[in-house]
Amino acid sequence: MSALSLLPARRPVPGVFVALTLTLAIGWLVVLLDGGQLFNQSTTVSLLHVAAGLGLVAVGQTLVILGGSLDLSVAYVISLSTLVAAETMNGSDGAVLPAIGLVLAVSAGIGLFNGLLVTKLRVNAFIATLGVGLLLKGYLDNGYDGPAGTTAPSLVQSLGYQRVGPVPVSFLLLVAVTAAAWFALSRTRFGHHLIAVGGDPEVARLSGVRNDRVLVTAHMLCSMCAGLAGIYLASRLGSGAPRVGTEGLYDLESIAAVVIGGTALAGGRGGVVGTVGGVLLLASIDAIFNQLEVDAFFKQVIRGAIIIAAVAVYARRAMRKAA
Amino acid sequence: MSDPRPVPLLTLRGIGKSFLGVRVLDGVDLDVAPGEVHAVVGENGAGKSTLMKIVSGGYTPDEGTVEFAGEPRTFRGPRDAQRAGVGIIHQEFNLLPERTVAENVYLGHEPVRRGLVDRRGMLDRTRQLLASIGETALPADARVGQLGVAQQQVVEIAKALALDARLLIMDEPTAALADHEVELLYGLVRRLQERGIGLLYVSHRLAEVFDLSGRITVLKDGRRVTTVDTADATADELVRHMVGRELSSYYPDRADADDPGPVRLSVRDAGNRKLRGVSLELRAGQVLGIGGLQGSGRSALARALFGVSPFSTGEVTLAGKPVRLRSPRAAMRAGIAYVTEDRKAEGIVPRQSVLDNALLASRAVFAARSGHAARTERVRELLAAVEVRAAGDDQEIRFLSGGNQQKVVLARWLALNPRILLFDEPTRGIDVGAKSAIHNLIRRLAQDGAAVLMISSDLPELLGMSDRIVVMRDGRIAGELPAGATEEDVMALAVGTVREAAA
Numbered sequence: 110m111s112a113l114s115l116l117p118a119r120r121p122v123p124g125v126f127v128a129l130t131l132t133l134a135i136g137w138l139v140v141l142l143d144g145g146q147l148f149n150q151s152t153t154v155s156l157l158h159v160a161a162g163l164g165l166v167a168v169g170q171t172l173v174i175l176g177g178s179l180d181l182s183v184a185y186v187i188s189l190s191t192l193v194a195a196e197t198m199n200g201s202d203g204a205v206l207p208a209i210g211l212v213l214a215v216s217a218g219i220g221l222f223n224g225l226l227v228t229k230l231r232v233n234a235f236i237a238t239l240g241v242g243l244l245l246k247g248y249l250d251n252g253y254d255g256p257a258g259t260t261a262p263s264l265v266q267s268l269g270y271q272r273v274g275p276v277p278v279s280f281l282l283l284v285a286v287t288a289a290a291w292f293a294l295s296r297t298r299f300g301h302h303l304i305a306v307g308g309d310p311e312v313a314r315l316s317g318v319r320n321d322r323v324l325v326t327a328h329m330l331c332s333m334c335a336g337l338a339g340i341y342l343a344s345r346l347g348s349g350a351p352r353v354g355t356e357g358l359y360d361l362e363s364i365a366a367v368v369i370g371g372t373a374l375a376g377g378r379g380g381v382v383g384t385v386g387g388v389l390l391l392a393s394i395d396a397i398f399n400q401l402e403v404d405a406f407f408k409q410v411i412r413g414a415i416i417i418a419a420v421a422v423y424a425r426r427a428m429r430k431a432a
Numbered sequence: 433m434s435d436p437r438p439v440p441l442l443t444l445r446g447i448g449k450s451f452l453g454v455r456v457l458d459g460v461d462l463d464v465a466p467g468e469v470h471a472v473v474g475e476n477g478a479g480k481s482t483l484m485k486i487v488s489g490g491y492t493p494d495e496g497t498v499e500f501a502g503e504p505r506t507f508r509g510p511r512d513a514q515r516a517g518v519g520i521i522h523q524e525f526n527l528l529p530e531r532t533v534a535e536n537v538y539l540g541h542e543p544v545r546r547g548l549v550d551r552r553g554m555l556d557r558t559r560q561l562l563a564s565i566g567e568t569a570l571p572a573d574a575r576v577g578q579l580g581v582a583q584q585q586v587v588e589i590a591k592a593l594a595l596d597a598r599l600l601i602m603d604e605p606t607a608a609l610a611d612h613e614v615e616l617l618y619g620l621v622r623r624l625q626e627r628g629i630g631l632l633y634v635s636h637r638l639a640e641v642f643d644l645s646g647r648i649t650v651l652k653d654g655r656r657v658t659t660v661d662t663a664d665a666t667a668d669e670l671v672r673h674m675v676g677r678e679l680s681s682y683y684p685d686r687a688d689a690d691d692p693g694p695v696r697l698s699v700r701d702a703g704n705r706k707l708r709g710v711s712l713e714l715r716a717g718q719v720l721g722i723g724g725l726q727g728s729g730r731s732a733l734a735r736a737l738f739g740v741s742p743f744s745t746g747e748v749t750l751a752g753k754p755v756r757l758r759s760p761r762a763a764m765r766a767g768i769a770y771v772t773e774d775r776k777a778e779g780i781v782p783r784q785s786v787l788d789n790a791l792l793a794s795r796a797v798f799a800a801r802s803g804h805a806a807r808t809e810r811v812r813e814l815l816a817a818v819e820v821r822a823a824g825d826d827q828e829i830r831f832l833s834g835g836n837q838q839k840v841v842l843a844r845w846l847a848l849n850p851r852i853l854l855f856d857e858p859t860r861g862i863d864v865g866a867k868s869a870i871h872n873l874i875r876r877l878a879q880d881g882a883a884v885l886m887i888s889s890d891l892p893e894l895l896g897m898s899d900r901i902v903v904m905r906d907g908r909i910a911g912e913l914p915a916g917a918t919e920e921d922v923m924a925l926a927v928g929t930v931r932e933a934a935a
Contacts, residue, residue: 296548305539308528315510315526316591317540378530 124422125370125386132390136397145400152396153275158345160392161279162338164385166359167366168283168290169334171384172327174367175294177307177376178227178234180328183335183363185245186216187354190339192249195258195349202263212336219245220332224325242360253351260343269344279341283385286334290381303327307376335359365412366391369419390415441466441501441599441630442487442518448495449482456482457654460496464599464630469621471633471645471662475674475891475923479654480634484601487632488520489513501598519592520601523608525584527591529577534558536576537591561590565623582613589620600624601632606640607727618644636725638667638927650674667929675891675919682868683896684875686719686915693717695752696883697768697852699737702746706732707907710746714852714883719874721898722887723922729907730887731773734854737885738770739763750852764797769845773856773887775834779841782830786822789829790815790843797848807847814843818873835866842873853877855886859893871897891919 133147140147166183173180190212197208219241226237260269271278294300302323305313314320335354342353354360364374370387372379391412398408440463449457457479464470474480485491487498489507498505500516507513510520527536534554535542543550543557558572567586570579576587585605592600602621606614621644624631635641641648641662648665650657650673657673687693693716702710707729714720722730736743739757748755750766757763760770772778780789790811798807812825818839822832829837838858845853855874859867874897878884888894894901901913903925910925 296551298542298544298549301535301539301542301549304531305528308530309526312526312528313539315514317511317514377528 125383125390125419128369128419129386129390129393132393132397136393136400140397140400143401147397147400150275152400154272154277155399156389156392156396157275157277157280159395160385160388161277161283162341162345162357163359163362163366163391164280164283164388165286165338165341166335167363167370167384167388168287168381169331170363171367171370171372171379171381172290172294172303172334173234173324173331174364174372174374175307175376175379176303176324176327177310178324178328179238179364180220180223180331180335181235181238181360182219182223182242182245183331183338184354184357184360185242185249186219186332186335187339187342187357187359188249188351189219189245189354190216190336191343191346191353192253192257192349192351194340194343195256195260195347198259198261198264200259200261202261205261205264208261209340212340213333216332216336216339217329220329221325223332224328227328228321228324246355249351253349256346256348256350258343258349260347260349264340264344265347267344268341269347279345282337282341286337287381287385290330294380299323299326304377307373307378309377362391365416368423369416371423373423374420387419439466439502440464440499441468442632443499444483444487444496445499446496447483447486447493447498449486449491449493455654457486457493460651460654460656462649462656462659464632466598466628466630467625468647469625469631469633469645471635471641471648472651473635473638473641473648473670473674474651475889478651478674480651481603482654483651484520484603484632484634487513487599488518488601514592514595514597517596517598518601519589519595519597519599521585521588521592521603521605523604525588527576527584527587530575532573532575533562533570533579533587533590534572536587537561537572537594539591541595557594558590561593562586564627565589565593565620567620580613581608582610582616585609585617586620589624597629599630599632601634603634604636604727605633606635606637614640636927638670638929642667667927668924671920671923671927671929675923683893684872687717687878687899689899689915693881693883696750697737698749699743700747700749702736702743702748703907704732704736704741704744706741707736707743709908710736710743712902712909712912714885716851716881716883717878718899719878719884719886719897721894721901722885722904723891723894723901724904724910724926726889728904728926730904731856732907733904734770734856734885734887737763737852737854738768740770761797764793764848764850767849767851768854769793769848769850769852770854771838771841771845771856771858773860775837775841775861780829780837783828785826786815786820786829786832786840787811787825789840790847793844794847811843811847814846815840818843818846819869833862833866835862835870838862838866838870839873842870846877850882852883853885855884857887857889859888859890867893891922894922895919 137147170180170183193212193215194208197211198204223238223241226232227234268279302313302318305318306320306323310320343349366387367384368374369390370383372383394412442464444460444462447457447460460483472480482491486493489510489512492506505516537558538554543553545553555572562568562570562572570583570586576584605617609617621631633645645662647659648662649659650670652674695713696716697714700711710733722733724730735741739759739762742758748757755766757766791808794807815825820839821836829840858874859870862870874884874886886897895917899915901917901922903910903922905926905928913921
């Protein structure tokens with residue numbers, strides 16, 4: 110009974126925010142030396158736009174990863190969602206709400222399918238969601254060669270481009286979704302059970318948690334988040350785009366953001382706030398390199414290095430904790 | 433025997449259970465009254481765990497009845513038993529280290545207000561629960577992973593109580609505790625008793641059974657031998673009940689005790705995280721038996737000698753020369769072989785062929801290019817020599833019987849010409865016929881000059897095979913016995929009713 114063990118559990122500030130602050134500080138300095146300005150209106154706005162799109166997906170991804178699962182189909186769900194949204198609206202402001210409803214219903218259906226594959230058929234989440242993603246890819250590749258449909262102008266104006274000061278409405282949407290997810294994780298039974306299932310499925314089961322139901326719900330929420338990201342992208346692009354999800358690497362980038370944000374890839378530990386930190390970090394690096402006009406390939410190298418470094422830091426920390 | 437016992441909380445009558453045709457429980461009767469601590473003792477494999485799993489809903493009995501709180505019950509699973517009021521504290525805790533005490537205690541039935549988890553209420557109720565068992569020092573909002581083992585055990589107990597457990601099963605509750613923590617557990621058990629909770633207390637350690645229990649039931653080979661009032665029982669009597677079997681099977685002749693071979697390996701005052709002050713000698717031509725209860729450090733000893741979790745203190749000499757065995761590879765190069773206890777997880781590669789399994793160690797140790805054909809040929813000969821029965825050398829090993837798998841593992845090691853062989857439960861899960869084949873092989877290896885160390889929980893095997901027996905307890909050597917020792921001698925050392933040879 111050491112004194113240390115009597116301290117109440119503090120939820121530590123994820124290290125990602127320290128990394129984010131450092132990155133922004135260094136980036137600001139380097140861009141300044143280069144003769145630019147990192148925090149001018151247009152870079153800030155575009156940074157937050159990038160963060161909004163990736164963030165919506167990553168918050169959903171956080172839920173499934175916390176539960177010990179994973180979703181690789183999100184990129185295709187995003188592409189599909191842009192098309193469903195744009196084609197349903199077909200340029201008409203009156204069809205915005207039905208379109209949003211339809212997107213959420215379709216994506217929830219895909220999430221349900223993912224969840225059932227993972228829980229009832231016991232297919233490994235990696236394989237199951239990859240397979241579902243490929244199914245969607247087949248549909249998209251077969252039906253679409255390029256942009257299709259037209260997003261309603263009112264949605265383009267509001268969600269796509271409207272701002273409150275330097276903050277885009279889309280980023281506010283991300284803040285709202287993050288807050289809802291945070292609330293669900295800390296204040297609902299679902300959240301407690303999800304983290305328990307990810308932490309140790311056997312412990313959860315023996316404590317009376319209905320593991321399958323919890324995981325299926327998480328998968329549905331994850332897909333719906335991807336659907337929201339699709340609606341946002343459709344409002345940015347003005348139409349449906351059959352490859353926007355995969356070209357944006359939303360599947361792997363969302364997982365990277367979750368991991369950088371301190372959520373354990375095996376589940377059971379972490380949260381959405383850290384994920385948003387991870388998203389902002391990735392978006393900041395993007396912004397800085399764009400300002401410096403760094404080669405795109407080199408940018409990828411740096412991103413890869415950051416992801417590996419983040420995971421290594423967390424692994425070391427876990428090791429220290431175990432010792 | 434004076435006061436009439438209250439209505440029992442739990443009554444078991446004629447409980448029987450078989451696995452794959454092997455009877456592990458047979459006609460067991462047992463009852464627990466509210467506020468009673470009923471201890472269940474017995475050797476490894478006596479059926480204690482199976483019985484506890486039946487009470488807590490892990491298994492359903494093949495025969496007999498379970499009555500709980502006066503009603504016949506068939507628990508369909510652990511949750512069913514929990515809801516009825518049966519809690520179980522396993523040796524390995526069912527807790528989430530990343531979550532707080534309160535989150536763990538109320539996992540699965542979090543208190544809710546207006547549809548949301550009432551975090552403050554959950555903390556308050558956890559604090560009350562902890563206070564009611566006298567654990568005011570344990571903060572309800574601490575992360576469980578930060579807590580010590582004893583505190584985690586308290587959390588487990590609180591978790592059971594939060595579900596209104598009326599019967600609590602404790603399976604070797606002190607196994608993971610340090611000495612001063614055991615005292616705390618005693619206090620806790622007494623407070624639970626005062627609340628009228630019935631306790632089934634499974635333990636190897638007779639001292640604590642005498643300290644805590646009101647009655648003791650002894651199990652042996654799946655049967656209830658006796659149930660005694662603790663006040664009337666003596667340790668010697670219990671040990672006699674726990675063992676005392678006929679030495680029925682045949683064992684090969686022992687080595688000549690008057691003509692011991694040279695010392696092949698000696699360990700002096702060695703220790704690591706699980707072992708302390710271990711000293712022993714392995715001699716050529718002899719089988720040294722290692723006795724003791726599960727968790728007493730027997731496997732830790734073999735793993736230390738084989739370099740899996742090496743000794744951190746003390747000294748090991750091989751044929752007179754000091755050595756450091758820092759990895760299994762180093763141990764293999766030094767001529768040591770290790771046949772592991774858990775054959776499925778550590779002994780075989782299930783989906784590879786018999787031949788690949790037998791070649792595993794040779795391929796790992798020798799350079800890839802040279803002598804490949806000769807080695808394969810030798811392994812084939814060895815497989816024939818140990819009489820492996822398989823459809824062919826290319827059959828996947830998982831389709832073989834346990835005994836034949838073990839022979840393949842043995843052939844794997846013999847291909848390296850080991851001078852020292854470590855066997856951990858060499859005949860566990862192996863049928864009787866193959867057992868004696870393994871026994872004969874072990875003896876023949878010793879006769880050919882190898883030094884053998886054999887860990888066994890099977891007392892007749894330990895007594896029948898060993899030229900000397902070292903008994904372990906709590907990571908130390910409790911004593912050494914010559915050939916011809918009795919089961920009582922071994923058990924007495926293993927459970928600690930006699931003073932250690934070297935204190």
